[in-house]
Amino acid sequence: MLTELAYVALLLGALLVLAAPTGRYIAKVFGGEQTLLSPLIRPIEQGLYEIVDIDESREMSWKTYVSALLVFNILGIAAVFLLQELQGRLPFNPEGLGAVRWDTALNTAVSFTTNTNWQSYSGEQTLAYLTQMLGLTVQNFLSAAVGLAAAMAVVRGFARKNADGIGNFWVDLTRSVLYLLLPLAIVWALIFVSQGVVQTLGPYVISHGLEGAEQVIALGPAASQDAIKFLGTNGGGFFNANSAHPFENPTPLTDFLQVLGMLLIPASLPFAFGSMIKNHQQGKAIFASMLVLYVMGLGVGLWAETSGNPLLEKLGVAGGVNMEGKETRFGVVPSLLFAQSTTVTSCGGVDSMHDSLMPLAGLVLLFNMAIGEVIFGGVGVGLIGIFFYAIMTMFLAGLMIGRTPELFGKKLEPFEMIMAVIGLLAPSVTLLIFAAVAIVLPQGLSSLNNAGPHGLSEILYAFASACGNNGSAFAGLNANTVFYNLATAFGMLVGRFATILPALALAGSLAQKRIVPASSATLPAASPLFVIMLVGTVIIVGALTFFPVFVLGPILEHLLMQSGTTF
Amino acid sequence: MYDIIKEVKPAVLLFLAFSLLTGLVYPLVITGVVQMAMPERADGSLIVVDGHVVGSELIGQNFSGPGYFHGRPSAVSYAANGSGASNLGPTSSRLMDEVRRRVEQVRMENNLPQNTPVPADLVQSSASGLDPHISMEGAMLQVPRIAKARGFPESEVKLLVYQTIEPAQFGILGQERVNVLKLNLALDDLTRRR
Incomplete structure (x- = not known):
């Protein structure tokens, strides 16, 4: 137990040490300042602008920024879809895998472009190496870069005054990939291979085991995708078992680096924000709010999971320890730490099967996703999400004292409120409506793997994951049906664009405003009081929206489990 | 609408450039390096x-x-x-x-x-x-x-x-x-x- 707690402490320690300097680095990159890597990367960057004919200094209005972002994403969806349909005729396909079924291919294309990486297919049985590299690995980079670009545009909205522009989408996109994602991915990929993550273009290997049984061992260029899978909070597995697969996550060290990888950029963005608005205390306050929420959820999850399953204990399992769907090399505590981290961020990679976790641990994961993944959150979009909640917090505070609310020196008026509410509610409403539809349709229910309240949790989890752009699953649910492929694809599009577009509109509106000097009546946003109110708002909004349905799913299951009921 | 059309050209070119860089150059260079440095692991x-x-x-x-x-x-x-x-x-x-x-x-x-x-x-x-x-x-x-x-x-x-x-x-x-x-x-x- 002591080493396991030390593991948790080590992770949080590493995050605390790395987040602030990474944040300052990000601020420099997007401010166009000289960085350590500039001598190497700046020429490549300028070369790209020259080829593509991009004027680096051109500022975009929020509407132009949105247009560029949408065109780019449509291209991404089309490319990933086509690659899947044509892979049978293309190179780098030693297993001769053919075209993917249309609904699965469409779901996958939307999934990877929206940074969700929900997977209704099995990687090693469906996708050619070329599709994995040129389709999925590319979107692993680009979807993260799009999220980061959007976040930087919103930060500029707060930082600028009386301005029309919020940055240049093409420049933000390029800098995200070149200065941040690609260099980190190279380091992570090399460490992964040294631990045993596979990276080859050769065919699957046939082995004959000690008892004579034949085993076909799937391989592939997994490490290069695995690295960006975490750094970009993507989470799509190269293999079906995702990071539970020994070739995708072979040792405790890779497991640790995967958790650190998914948290690193999201946790550093509040510090980048602090640098960019020249108020470091503000960045710290946002980071602190996220950390408080993270530790609270982790505590509940660890308690639920380490308590064990009384039903298993009765059957003779030592201590009732729940190892179903877990790997021996990780064990209970690191598995739960991974699960918590992958759902607070929009990563969604898994090293244990969430479907088999204890009911209340599953509840924590559901909550993390349903509130919109704002506890660190996805690369870029997590920061955007917490801004929405911060706006809501200031609005509530403004109501209490009867004053026009302000946030970070900007007056919040009806337009800002409307955008924040759309960004907060659109994914939640979509989640609940789709889950309700799935529960009454035979197409929704026939995919279930578990009965009783756990079945409801499976459906809720699927749509929370899709609408939150997470991608992890209660994977017993057979999502590879036309109904679920189309329903979750729609959910993913809403989850992505109904948050990014209002956020960019918000950025445009904020940038035009002047900065209000703080007065004695201003609620300081860089204070412990603000942290408490922000944390409270996140929990209250989440609870008000989802408490009834969570009672019928995981909470009911927990109570029934205690009373010895099975389904 | 004009906005959208104007952004199509950089979108296509940049998409192609990044597909080449992150979808072929990056994974193939990593493959090449690890196949030389630690082939048993990579395979x-x-x-x-x-x-x-x-x-x-x-x-x-x-x-x-x-x-x-x-x-x-x-x-x-x-x-x-x-x-x-x-x-x-x-x-x-x-x-x-x-x-x-x-x-x-x-x-x-x-x-x-x-x-x-x-x-x-x-x-x-x-x-x-x-x-x-x-x-x-x-x-x-x-x-x-x-x-x-x-x-x-x-x-x-x-x-x-x-x-x-x-x-x-x-x-x-x-x-x-x-x-x-x-x-x-x-x-x-x-x-x-x-």
């Missing part, structure tokens, strides 16, 4: 005995004979080209039936008295279906059976288990565990030498 940590691939040290395989250590139950029968889990929840009666059956099987195979608690990893299926490890307790419990089947003293088999232990990495990451395939290879090796 799946395969174990070759007498010129034949007998498996990968990272991928579990099925063992059912009394003379071999048994690994975790697998929901996919150790299909290394189709990883996966049971995904059964904590109140699933199917899970309870499976665990009950496996607990009885482990007790019977290893001659344990009824009501002996059985280590969790031996009776619950892994997340990948390919877990190469079992816990120390799970290995120790099987020692008497294996010693009997192979005609070795128990102490010798125990010694093999201790020699195969993989400790927590850097003393802090992960938990102590035993690689089943490596342990069984060591057993076969011992049989050959005697």
Whole structure:
């Protein structure tokens, strides 16, 4: 137990040490300042602008920024879809895998472009190496870069005054990939291979085991995708078992680096924000709010999971320890730490099967996703999400004292409120409506793997994951049906664009405003009081929206489990 | 609308450039580097005995004979080209039936008295279906059976288990565990030498 707690402490320690300097680095990159890597990367960057004919200094209005972002994403969806349909005729396909079924291919294309990486297919049985590299690995980079670009545009909205522009989408996109994602991915990929993550273009290997049984061992260029899978909070597995697969996550060290990888950029963005608005205390306050929420959820999850399953204990399992769907090399505590981290961020990679976790641990994961993944959150979009909640917090505070609310020196008026509410509610409403539809349709229910309240949790989890752009699953649910492929694809599009577009509109509106000097009546946003109110708002909004349905799913299951009921 | 059309050209060009960079150059350069620097790792940590691939040290395989250590139950029968889990929840009666059956099987195979608690990893299926490890307790419990089947003293088999232990990495990451395939290879090796 002591080493396991030390593991948790080590992770949080590493995050605390790395987040602030990474944040300052990000601020420099997007401010166009000289960085350590500039001598190497700046020429490549300028070369790209020259080829593509991009004027680096051109500022975009929020509407132009949105247009560029949408065109780019449509291209991404089309490319990933086509690659899947044509892979049978293309190179780098030693297993001769053919075209993917249309609904699965469409779901996958939307999934990877929206940074969700929900997977209704099995990687090693469906996708050619070329599709994995040129389709999925590319979107692993680009979807993260799009999220980061959007976040930087919103930060500029707060930082600028009386301005029309919020940055240049093409420049933000390029800098995200070149200065941040690609260099980190190279380091992570090399460490992964040294631990045993596979990276080859050769065919699957046939082995004959000690008892004579034949085993076909799937391989592939997994490490290069695995690295960006975490750094970009993507989470799509190269293999079906995702990071539970020994070739995708072979040792405790890779497991640790995967958790650190998914948290690193999201946790550093509040510090980048602090640098960019020249108020470091503000960045710290946002980071602190996220950390408080993270530790609270982790505590509940660890308690639920380490308590064990009384039903298993009765059957003779030592201590009732729940190892179903877990790997021996990780064990209970690191598995739960991974699960918590992958759902607070929009990563969604898994090293244990969430479907088999204890009911209340599953509840924590559901909550993390349903509130919109704002506890660190996805690369870029997590920061955007917490801004929405911060706006809501200031609005509530403004109501209490009867004053026009302000946030970070900007007056919040009806337009800002409307955008924040759309960004907060659109994914939640979509989640609940789709889950309700799935529960009454035979197409929704026939995919279930578990009965009783756990079945409801499976459906809720699927749509929370899709609408939150997470991608992890209660994977017993057979999502590879036309109904679920189309329903979750729609959910993913809403989850992505109904948050990014209002956020960019918000950025445009904020940038035009002047900065209000703080007065004695201003609620300081860089204070412990603000942290408490922000944390409270996140929990209250989440609870008000989802408490009834969570009672019928995981909470009911927990109570029934205690009373010895099975389904 | 004009806005959108104006952004199409940079969108297409930049998309192509990044597809080339992150979808071909990056993975192929990484492949090239690791194939030169650490090919055994990059190719799946395969174990070759007498010129034949007998498996990968990272991928579990099925063992059912009394003379071999048994690994975790697998929901996919150790299909290394189709990883996966049971995904059964904590109140699933199917899970309870499976665990009950496996607990009885482990007790019977290893001659344990009824009501002996059985280590969790031996009776619950892994997340990948390919877990190469079992816990120390799970290995120790099987020692008497294996010693009997192979005609070795128990102490010798125990010694093999201790020699195969993989400790927590850097003393802090992960938990102590035993690689089943490596342990069984060591057993076969011992049989050959005697």
